[in-house]
Amino acid sequence: MTDAPFRVQPALDDDNRFFWTAGREGVLRMARCSQCRHWIHPPAPYCSECGGRDVAPSDLGGRGTVWSYTVNHHSWDGGTEPYVIVLVELDEQPGLRLTSNLVGCDPDQVTIGMPVRVTFEERDDIWYPLFEPAGST
């Protein structure tokens, strides 16, 4: 890896702080219904499955598969190296997806269906959940 890239920060608030800081403990954390255990993302205080209002952050295993990807070549932020944007479907629930970056992988090697696992990049105590091939160490 070259120098860490520029990143726009998320604006933290009471609804999203748990998501962007959970990496401090090395886990991926998302909102979940306390009654029926359905995952809700982006977080909202309502369960789309059962109508429950008791929704709270919960830990995920941090594993998923590449659902789609694009290798960006255009310099939007001053960076000049191609980088991989991935849409990861998390193992916990069909359709539960995160847009992120795939790191630790040659951009030419990314494929749809590739197993990945979360890894965190910290900047100013914001923990960006990125993904790397699940086979790597």
Place this chain on the structure above:
Amino acid sequence: MDAVISGIGQSDVGRRLGRSALDLTLDAALEAVADAGLTTADIDGLATYPGGFPGPPGFSGPASPDVQDALRLRLNWHRGGIEGPAQLSAVVDAVLAVHSGLARHVLVYRTVTESSAQGSGGRDGIGLAGGGAPKMGGSLQWSIPFRAYSAANWLALNCRRHMHEFGTTVEQLAQVALNGRRNAQLNPKAVYRDPMDLGDYLSARMITTPFRLFDCDAPVDGSTAVVVSAPGHARHVDHAVARIDALGTALRGRPSWDQFDDATTMAARDAGASLWERTSLTPDDVDIAELYDGFSFLTMVWLEALGFCGRGESGPFVEGGARIALDGDLPVNTHGGQLSAGRLHGFGFIHEAVLQLRGEAGDRQVVRRDGPPEVAAVANGGGPVAGAMLLTREDGR
């Protein structure tokens, strides 16, 4: 819906025209009002997209109060806003106002000065304009911090998934861009008119796989305006008008780039379905299709969403380009689309559809049954925002 597009207008369109957004808007507005056989004193409604929205530089155009004041309009109804069925939402608002009697003649406009705003540099990513270190809230926090700065990135993910599920190829994608360029050569106002072949397309620089430069639309300066009137006005106009047969406005999936259930079609699927639920016409009745192409892939999405082909079949549908050409079974983006005519952000398609229905499209005029087309489909938007409209020709006096 009881409303017609009684007049259309468009300013100069080009790269870095060096004129203000209000100046361009007034050119388009005054032309549209006169074309409708009206004066500004007759205009009693005003609508625009996106209104006074703090978007990227050159994106928003003048807010509706600025246009109202410049023209001293005496309004019975007015509105501007960005939430709704894509850029088309301003037309939908106008139709609702006319249909319900809140206004009789609504001036609707969309203005961009993105080329001047961009200057000599490249296109900005969302969230980066103006430098500094912005913090991103709302829905954009789920993409921008991962350096997915542009709809180019977001839609590239959808396009790659489409290729994975259906075997769609880069060469098929190219046909949307090549078709646009062929048509733009017959459009004096188009910004890209040089011939382009598959080799040119493939050798252009990669933006974000699988999108190359010519899969992305061209920022321009320009304004487009239409007048939406009560249908009785048609008999006072000395040319044909476009009757608004149906509007497709649904959004039944989640309003999210990455959580939508079917990422290969997204909101276009719902807008398209609702369009056909509201008309007795069918896709077979459509003579021309003006389908949003902020990115080439979106036109393919709309071909599927509007039922011109089955889900996943847009690649074979555009293969070779003959079917979507001016003399094909379904002429598409007859003015060149945003890819070659310039990014007038949705309204260029509306303007072109009306021109074609009126038989005023010059060298690029489509002929059907020895006359101009009778039914046009117009689509705006992509990703989680989409709107569609069916227009039919109705003779004037």
